[in-house]
Amino acid sequence: MATRTEFEVVPHRALITICTMMATLMQSLDSTIANVALPYMQGSLSASYDQITWVLTSYITAAAIMTAPVGWISARFGLKNLYLISMLGFTVASMLCGVATSLTEMVAFRLLQGVFGAALVPLSQSTMLNIYPAEQRGSAMAVWGMGVMVGPILGPTLGGYLTELYNWRWVFFVNLPFGLLATAGMAAFLPRAKAQSDLKFDWFGFAVCSMGIAGLQLMLDRGETKDWFGSNEIIIEAVFAALGFYLFIVHMLTAKKPFITPSLFKDRNISAGMLVMFAVGMILLAISALLAPWLQELGNYPVETAGLVMAPRGFGTMAAMLVAGRLTNKVDPRWLMGFGISVLAWSLYRMTDWTPAVSETTMIVNTVIQGVGFGFVFLPLQVIAFATLDPALRTEGTAMLNLVRNVGSAIGISITSALVTQNEQIEHSVLSGDITPLNRAFEGVWSVLSPATAHGVQVLNTLVNRQAEIIAYNDDWKLMMLMTLPMLLLLLLMRGPKKGAGGGADHTAVMD
Numbered sequence: 001m002a003t004r005t006e007f008e009v010v011p012h013r014a015l016i017t018i019c020t021m022m023a024t025l026m027q028s029l030d031s032t033i034a035n036v037a038l039p040y041m042q043g044s045l046s047a048s049y050d051q052i053t054w055v056l057t058s059y060i061t062a063a064a065i066m067t068a069p070v071g072w073i074s075a076r077f078g079l080k081n082l083y084l085i086s087m088l089g090f091t092v093a094s095m096l097c098g099v100a101t102s103l104t105e106m107v108a109f110r111l112l113q114g115v116f117g118a119a120l121v122p123l124s125q126s127t128m129l130n131i132y133p134a135e136q137r138g139s140a141m142a143v144w145g146m147g148v149m150v151g152p153i154l155g156p157t158l159g160g161y162l163t164e165l166y167n168w169r170w171v172f173f174v175n176l177p178f179g180l181l182a183t184a185g186m187a188a189f190l191p192r193a194k195a196q197s198d199l200k201f202d203w204f205g206f207a208v209c210s211m212g213i214a215g216l217q218l219m220l221d222r223g224e225t226k227d228w229f230g231s232n233e234i235i236i237e238a239v240f241a242a243l244g245f246y247l248f249i250v251h252m253l254t255a256k257k258p259f260i261t262p263s264l265f266k267d268r269n270i271s272a273g274m275l276v277m278f279a280v281g282m283i284l285l286a287i288s289a290l291l292a293p294w295l296q297e298l299g300n301y302p303v304e305t306a307g308l309v310m311a312p313r314g315f316g317t318m319a320a321m322l323v324a325g326r327l328t329n330k331v332d333p334r335w336l337m338g339f340g341i342s343v344l345a346w347s348l349y350r351m352t353d354w355t356p357a358v359s360e361t362t363m364i365v366n367t368v369i370q371g372v373g374f375g376f377v378f379l380p381l382q383v384i385a386f387a388t389l390d391p392a393l394r395t396e397g398t399a400m401l402n403l404v405r406n407v408g409s410a411i412g413i414s415i416t417s418a419l420v421t422q423n424e425q426i427e428h429s430v431l432s433g434d435i436t437p438l439n440r441a442f443e444g445v446w447s448v449l450s451p452a453t454a455h456g457v458q459v460l461n462t463l464v465n466r467q468a469e470i471i472a473y474n475d476d477w478k479l480m481m482l483m484t485l486p487m488l489l490l491l492l493l494m495r496g497p498k499k500g501a502g503g504g505a506d507h508t509a510v511m512d
Contacts, residue, residue, distance in 0.1 A: 027090065054110075062114025084186055125382070129141075209260075211241075218237045224417055261393060275490050276491075328379070349477075
């Protein structure tokens with residue numbers, strides 16, 4: 001069990017924190033920074049729309065697969081060794097992406113970037129938990145959480161400006177200074193942990209887990225463009241996903257030494273924390289994925305303005321994390337999470353009646369409130385999820401939390417995007433049925449909007465499409481609001497942190 005004395009003897013803690021934040025921000029930014037640059041890459045690399053999406057899919061899939069074994073690799077080769085290799089490899093892969101001259105090269109280098117980048121966030125979190133004592137861990141997780149939460153939010157804005165001012169290659173080149181500084185700093189200051197060279201790798205468990213994750217990611221990423229289960233490709237990927245996860249669960253429960261320790265799931269806090277994190281992941285990126293086209297297509301906002309309207313959510317998250325970090329030693333983290341979930345649900349409820357006429361001020365205020373909600377959920381979750389976990393399982397626990405967040409994000413984006421498309425078609429059909437000369441809403445304008453004329457058909461179709469799209473988006477905001485509510489029930493499964501002698505919450509890994 002880690003003691004306070006062990007934490008206090010860690011030298012250069014501030015410098016390690018800075019380097020850790022660089023690595024965290026670098027990896028989290030790259031999950032979304034390339035999104036806005038895809039149209040520019042498409043022309044430069046001579047790729048179709050369907051092909052250029054592999055730039056995103058390859059990175060996400062590789063990162064998801066390689067997140068699962070981070071705990072084992074860290075134990076086998078040492079946390080510091082894995083950290084340095086991951087940061088240096090991620091930086092080199094970023095530079096290779098920036099100089100890619102063909103789609104094949106770009107996809108290959110993005111796969112490499114995902115492989116090396118997968119370990120950065122869980123290792124960063126594990127490092128921060130290791131070098132700070134219990135009474136400072138809330139503040140430490142606030143600093144770390146800013147990189148994880150703010151990176152994906154600000155990624156599209158930063159990517160848009162880099163692409164506009166320079167070109168799309170700078171989306172990847174921007175990683176070079178941060179990667180080199182973080183690598184040099186960690187090499188100089190991070191304490192070296194003892195490696196367990198006698199560990200054997202569970203190749204079968206890793207293979208079937210990878211098959212399940214890859215199948216699920218590919219199915220979710222390509223389902224919308226391939227008409228979901230009307231496509232043989234999607235059916236095959238779904239079968240691979242189901243079979244892979246089934247074999248992995250059976251193997252994990254029956255094998256002597258699986259690469260993911262089953263005892264990890266016996267801890268109530270980390271297990272409930274994974275479910276909460278899954279829900280947070282589903283909502284976090286889904287909001288960004290829907291709000292960007294809402295602003296541009298319905299609100300007619302330019303790309304730069306849309307990015308600026310969405311950016312304040314990041315500032316709300318940062319402010320909330322700073323406050324929550326100071327409160328975690330004074331208030332039960334479950335109460336802070338309950339407050340955050342309620343604020344998040346309220347911000348989504350406010351969006352359920354939005355129309356393009358909503359003011360910029362209203363949108364900016366709401367995105368700030370939303371950021372506050374995310375901050376008050378994410379930060380206390382990092383503290384309480386590890387409050388009762390064996391320190392030996394800490395790196396594995398951070399890896400699993402990040403894995404379920406990434407999977408949740410992929411599922412959330414896929415479900416909400418598909419529902420917008422489907423509900424828009426349904427609402428179009430419903431609204432079209434109300435267009436008759438007997439409807440008093442058309443009194444006085446029927447001669448202009450009559451479907452008997454070509455002009456009338458065109459105008460009516462445009463109006464109906466717009467109204468159907470507004471309703472479809474509002475239905476998605478309602479769905480996401482309802483998705484936040486089960487998180488409140490999961491808080492009841494968590495055990496509160498033990499109280500230290502000084503009355504503050506002791507978040508060290510003390511087993512009940």
